Amino acid sequence: MAIYTGSNKHLGGTETVTRKQTVFYGLVQKNVLVTGANGQLGQELKQLAEKTNSPFRFIYTDADVLDITDAGQVQHFVSEYSIEYVINCAAYPAVDKAEADEAVGYRI
Structure with missing residues (x-):
């Protein structure tokens, strides 16, 4: 599921869309x-x-x-949506697996 505040043509399907074009x-x-x-933090x-x-x-x-x-997918997304900042709330919730395969945990 994607939740997007603003207009969106790419995420499609299961997002909640709220239009807020505010100028500060x-x-x-x-x-x-x-x-x-x-996730919990997100x-x-x-x-x-x-x-x-x-x-x-x-x-x-x-x-x-x-x-x-x-x-590559992240770079494309950042470019397509003119992302200025990223807040990474993603996590690998299987702590035991993350300890066994540290490379996967670090990639997230």
Whole structure:
């Protein structure tokens, strides 16, 4: 599931779309990519962002939309949506597996 604040042609299907084109001090909102949006930390960040009048437009993604371990896919996404900042809330919840295969844990 992807949750996007703003217009969206790419994520399609299962996102929640809220149109907020706010201009602050003559500047258009900057896009912030939030990965791991369906996890505990991502959900908390989303709730907090919805309560504030932020100068940022948050684009929420999860693994079903963006594979953050694929650098090419991330670069394409960042370019296509003019991402200015990234907040990585993604996690590898299987701690025992992450310890056994540290490379996977570090890639996330």
